[in-house]
Amino acid sequence: MILRHITEHVKAQNWVAVGIDFVIVVVGVFVGIQVSNWNEELSDARRETIYLIELREDFRQIISELDQDAAQYERIANAMTLLLDQSRKPAPDIPLAELNAAAGMIILMEGTPIRSDTYENLTGSGDLSIIESRALKRALTSFFGRAGIVELVADTHEMQLVGLFQPFIVSHLDYALTLPKSRGLPPPEGFDPELIVTALPTQEFRNVAAVKWDIVTDLRNMIMIALDDARVVDTLLTQELERRQ
Numbered sequence: 538m539i540l541r542h543i544t545e546h547v548k549a550q551n552w553v554a555v556g557i558d559f560v561i562v563v564v565g566v567f568v569g570i571q572v573s574n575w576n577e578e579l580s581d582a583r584r585e586t587i588y589l590i591e592l593r594e595d596f597r598q599i600i601s602e603l604d605q606d607a608a609q610y611e612r613i614a615n616a617m618t619l620l621l622d623q624s625r626k627p628a629p630d631i632p633l634a635e636l637n638a639a640a641g642m643i644i645l646m647e648g649t650p651i652r653s654d655t656y657e658n659l660t661g662s663g664d665l666s667i668i669e670s671r672a673l674k675r676a677l678t679s680f681f682g683r684a685g686i687v688e689l690v691a692d693t694h695e696m697q698l699v700g701l702f703q704p705f706i707v708s709h710l711d712y713a714l715t716l717p718k719s720r721g722l723p724p725p726e727g728f729d730p731e732l733i734v735t736a737l738p739t740q741e742f743r744n745v746a747a748v749k750w751d752i753v754t755d756l757r758n759m760i761m762i763a764l765d766d767a768r769v770v771d772t773l774l775t776q777e778l779e780r781r782q
Contacts (some may be wrong), residue, residue, distance in 0.1 A: 562564045573713040593774040603764045606647045616642040617750035624737045636733045641715035651684035664710035673773045680766040689757045694752050705745045709736040
């Protein structure tokens with residue numbers, strides 16, 4: 538329609554009308570582009586809010602799991618300290634049941650998966666760019682970088698479990714007795730609860746307990762740092778969502 542008007546005005550050499558038509562065309566294109574951009578910004582803003590909500594849910598879960606893992610690794614480290622202390626004495630001065638329970642923690646480890654499906658979707662789809670806060674994006678990158686280190690140390694722990702801790706228990710103690718009761722395996726008949734007394738003062742036992750203490754202490758320390766990073770992310774997410782209300 539507008540093109541036909543322009544053609545007619547050109548034929549009639551009505552240059553004022555041509556100019557007006559041209560302005561109408563330019564303004565129409567400009568308005569169309571602005572409306573399109575506005576709609577796109579609204580769409581990105583909605584998607585960003587959804588991502589922020591889902592990220593906060595993920596991080597609340599991550600913080601809870603890391604808290605539990607840190608507490609468990611502290612209990613394991615304390616058990617190794619107890620065993621090393623008892624190994625230095627002429628004879629243990631605590632009940633055998635307590636000694637065996639502590640020794641059972643030699644093969645205990647926590648899985649420490651630090652995952653956020655939302656963050657993986659953000660980075661995998663390229664949508665990380667719609668997150669407006671630079672501070673939040675830096676905090677997310679820092680946290681998942683730290684999480685990678687925690688997982689690397691956890692993998693080392695798992696290799697030591699298979700290569701050192703389990704073989705030692707199999708050779709010197711009753712493996713079934715060391716398994717957590719939650720696994721559902723009853724203690725075997727005729728097991729000797731005093732095996733721990735024989736193993737306790739040996740250098741090999743002390744080395745195994747010391748290695749276990751070393752690795753779980755490292756893991757706990759790294760988890761505590763990751764927890765601090767995760768809480769920073771959670772705070773920033775809360776602030777961003779409150780700003781949008």
